[in-house]
Amino acid sequence: MDTVTLAGYLAGTLTTISFVPQVIRTWKLKETKDFSLAMLLLFAAGMSLWTAYGIWINSFPIIAANTITFVLILSLLWMKIKYR
Amino acid sequence: MDTVTLAGYLAGTLTTISFVPQVIRTWKLKETKDFSLAMLLLFAAGMSLWTAYGIWINSFPIIAANTITFVLILSLLWMKIKYR
Structure with a gap:
């Protein structure tokens, strides 16, 4: 894997x-x-669209991360x- | 632009x-x-790396958003x- 992809x-x-x-802190507090x-x-809506985008372009890293x-x-x- | 890119x-x-x-709320409260x-x-570190990644692969949308x-x-x- 090259440096750019690794980044x-x-x-x-x-x-x-x-x-x-953040989830741990909020759960405790x-x-x-x-x-x-x-x-x-807005962030949740964006994330669901990112996941859909990852499925469309068939990119496992985008699907997994999002x-x-x-x-x-x-x-x-x-x-x-x-x-x- | 196709539907996938638009998404x-x-x-x-x-x-x-x-x-x-969020910035507005925090500024007020x-x-x-x-x-x-x-x-x-961690998020700020990730964002600076995303911006560097955008510069490397020469992608204006990634540079701008990040x-x-x-x-x-x-x-x-x-x-x-x-x-x-």
């Missing part, structure tokens, strides 16, 4: 795993006041609605 | 603009307790450090 994979991995500490509901909704991020964002959205 | 652009636009209502610092740092997201995340990170 792309590393970028995708970083943005995907970044939501893990049970507080979501600081989050914008519009942000979570499906994981989508699930993490959905859990934040669920906690935002539950702990408001 | 990709729409997905990128949604995930990029999603941070605008001046509260960032609910945010994970690790999430903001530069805007990077600036929005940096402003959240700045507020996270300022209003803790």
Whole structure:
């Protein structure tokens, strides 16, 4: 794999795993006041479209990264609605 | 432009603009307790790599979307450090 492709994979991995500490923190604090509901909704909509795009162009890295991020964002959205 | 490419652009636009209502909300509330610092740092690192990736592969949409997201995340990170 060349350096550029590796950088792309590393970028995708970083943005995907970044939501893990956030989900853990929100799960522990049970507080979501600081989050914008519009942000979570727009981001979740974007993620579902990214996943659809990945399926269309048959790109496994795009499908994998965006499906994981989508699930993490959905859990934040669920906690935002539950702990408001 | 075909439907697939259009979906990709729409997905990128949604995930990029999603941070605008978040920056506005955080700016108004001046509260960032609910945010994970690790999430903001990992996401900012990922965004800077995505931008570098866009420059390498010479893709204007990737450069544009990720530069805007990077600036929005940096402003959240700045507020996270300022209003803790």
